[in-house]
Every structure is written in C-alpha cells, then in structure tokens.
Amino acid sequence: MSVPVDLGPHAGFIVAAYAIALAVVAGLVAWIVLDHRAQLRILADLERAGVTRRSAAREEV
Amino acid sequence: MRLSELANPSRFNALAERLLPWLVVATVLAFALGLYQALFVAPDDYQQGATVKIMFIHVPSAWLGMLGWALMAVAALGTLVWRHPLADVAMKTAAPIGAAFTLICLVTGSLWGRPTWGTYWVWDARLTSVLILFLMYLGVIALWRTVEDPSRAARAAAILTLVGAVNLPIIKFSVDWWNTLHQPASVLRLGGSTIYPTILTPLLITAIAFTLLFVTLHLMAMRNEILRRRVRTLRLMRAAAANP
Structure with missing residues (x-):
C-alpha cells in the first residue's frame, strides 16, 4: 500500500507516532463504551431482581 | 440551568445524554479537518522535514495531559472545599483520560526526538517532569482503586492531586529554567507564536479536536x-x- 503523502526518510517514525496515538485513543474509547454497557447491564439485572433506589420512583414521575 | 442543579447526578446524566451526540459529531469533524490540514496541507519544516507532522498530535496531547491534571485540581478543590457531589466524580474520571493523553505525548515525543535530536530520550527537565506527570496519574488511579469507599478515596486523591499540581508550572517553565534539548515555548508565549501560520493553523485545529475528544470522553466516563x-x-x- 502506498502512502498518499511523501513523509520523507523518517516516514516510519511519523506513521508509528500516529498509529500509537490512534491505538491509545481507540483503547480508551472502547474501555469507556464497554464500561457503560456493563454498568447498564448490571443495573438492569439488579432492577429485575427487585432492587431499586428510593429516588427512582420520584425521577420517573 | 444553574451549576448547582447539576449537583443532581440524574440531572447531570440527562444533560450528558443530550450533549454527547453533538460533541461526538463536533469531535469527528474537527479531527477530519485537523488531520487533513496536518497531513495534506501543512508544509514540511525547513529543518525537520516531514517529522514536523508528529507535532500535530504531540503538542495537543501534551496540552491535554496538563489540562487533565489542572481539571483534576479544580475538582479536588470542589471536593475538599465546596463538597460538590460531582466534583470527585469529575476528578476520578479525568485521571485515566489525562494519563492516556500524557502517554501519547511521551511516546510521540520520543518518536519525534530520535530523528530530530538523535535520541529517543534524555533525562532533561521537560521530559522528566512530563514522565513524573504520567507516573502521578498512575498513582492517583491506583489510589482510587485501593480505597473502596468513594468519599474516603476522594479526599485522599484530592490531596494528592493538589500536591501534584505543583508539577504543572514546572513542566511549563522547565524549558526556560533549565538547559534542555526540548525547544522553548513557541505557541503560548509572551510576544505571540513563533510558528508560521501554515503550520500553526492545523496545530490549533487539532488542538481543538483533541480538546473536544477529552470533553466527550470525560462526560462519558462521568456518566459511567x-x-x-x-x-x-x-x-x-x-x-x-x-x-x-
């Protein structure tokens, strides 16, 4: 695969920098999204089991 | 909506749900524009050549790494002084995000240093103080995980955060106070930026994109x-x- 811009003799350093930054950000996003799903699932399980907050009823009004 | 009304976590989550789609779109658009400008429009540097393209991710991530700790310091005051119910939530959730941006800053700086300085790393004041910032982030994250009760963990983390904030001016002025391989301040300085507009403009756009990403991820993490x-x-x- 060819690189669309000429990155010169140090292309490897530039590509590595962008790739690592992308990997770190992607990992962070994935962690936060998966954590959100996990917390929602646990909450749903607890509420199905009949455990609810006293304030939940007020919030739904 | 007043700030005090956001003290209610349910109200905060409802507001976050409304804001997040807009923030995600703004972040994606800012990155698309910023990276296009950085990779296809900005010229090579007359000395560094194309390696200057690393600056467009290195500098914003450095700013966000420091901004993350500054945000934690304000939230620490909110926890200790004003006892705002969401202050410790903001403080706790900013730590991993700030750590990630600081890690990007360290790694991309190292990859930029090898072709520019001839070395991946030197133990000078700027690089060492940023490494200390990263280690302090890890320390705060470990502290949050060590103490089970959130309110007790918040007080301990707040004190550590405020003590660690001393490192922020050291990072900023390290290039002025000590001899270092790192270049002096060239964007945020008295007398204006020393960077040519064709390179400064993409840098500012990617900085906005990184800031939007930070805000988006922080809101999502606070909701979690x-x-x-x-x-x-x-x-x-x-x-x-x-x-x-």
Whole structure:
C-alpha cells in the first residue's frame, strides 16, 4: 500500500507516532463504551431482581 | 440551568445524554479537518522535514495531559472545599483520560526526538517532569482503586492531586529554567507564536479536536461513574436487606 503523502526518510517514525496515538485513543474509547454497557447491564439485572433506589420512583414521575 | 442543579447526578446524566451526540459529531469533524490540514496541507519544516507532522498530535496531547491534571485540581478543590457531589466524580474520571493523553505525548515525543535530536530520550527537565506527570496519574488511579469507599478515596486523591499540581508550572517553565534539548515555548508565549501560520493553523485545529475528544470522553466516563455508584448503592441495599 502506498502512502498518499511523501513523509520523507523518517516516514516510519511519523506513521508509528500516529498509529500509537490512534491505538491509545481507540483503547480508551472502547474501555469507556464497554464500561457503560456493563454498568447498564448490571443495573438492569439488579432492577429485575427487585432492587431499586428510593429516588427512582420520584425521577420517573 | 444553574451549576448547582447539576449537583443532581440524574440531572447531570440527562444533560450528558443530550450533549454527547453533538460533541461526538463536533469531535469527528474537527479531527477530519485537523488531520487533513496536518497531513495534506501543512508544509514540511525547513529543518525537520516531514517529522514536523508528529507535532500535530504531540503538542495537543501534551496540552491535554496538563489540562487533565489542572481539571483534576479544580475538582479536588470542589471536593475538599465546596463538597460538590460531582466534583470527585469529575476528578476520578479525568485521571485515566489525562494519563492516556500524557502517554501519547511521551511516546510521540520520543518518536519525534530520535530523528530530530538523535535520541529517543534524555533525562532533561521537560521530559522528566512530563514522565513524573504520567507516573502521578498512575498513582492517583491506583489510589482510587485501593480505597473502596468513594468519599474516603476522594479526599485522599484530592490531596494528592493538589500536591501534584505543583508539577504543572514546572513542566511549563522547565524549558526556560533549565538547559534542555526540548525547544522553548513557541505557541503560548509572551510576544505571540513563533510558528508560521501554515503550520500553526492545523496545530490549533487539532488542538481543538483533541480538546473536544477529552470533553466527550470525560462526560462519558462521568456518566459511567455515576452508574457505577448507583450499582454500588443498590448492592449495599440488597446486602442490607439480606442481613437485617
């Protein structure tokens, strides 16, 4: 695969920098999204089991 | 909506739900524009050549790494002084995000240093103080995980955060106070930027994109933490009901 811009003799350093930054950000996003799903699932399980907050009823009004 | 009204976690989550789609779109658009400008429009530097393109991710991530700790310091005051219910949530959730940006800063700086300085790393004041910032982030994250009770963990983390904030001016002025391989301040300095507009403009756009990404991820992480505390409360209620 060819690189669309000429990155010169140090292309490897530039590509590595962008790739690592992308990997770190992607990992962070994935962690936060998966954590959100996990917390929602646990909450749903607890509420199905009949455990609810006293304030939940007020919030739904 | 007043700030005090956001003290209600449910109200905060509702606001976050409304804001997040807009923030995600703004972040994606800012990155698309910024990266296009950085990779296809900005010229090579007359000395560094194309390696200057690393600057467009290195500098914003450095700013965000420091901004993350500054945000944590303000939230620490909110926890200790004003006892705002969401202050410790903001403080806790900013730590991993700030750590990630600081890690990007360190790694991209190292990859930029090898072709520019001839070395990946030197133990000079700027690089070492940023490494200390990263280690302090890890320390705060470890502290949050060590103390089970969120309110006790918040007080300890707040004190550590405020002490660690001393490192921020050291990072900023390290290039002026000590001899270093790192270049002096060239964007945020008295007398204006020393960077040519064709390179400065993409840098500012990527900085906006990184800032939007930080805000988006922080809101999402705060929403998660509020849910996690709700789960903890429900589990405690279930345990109390099981053992009256």
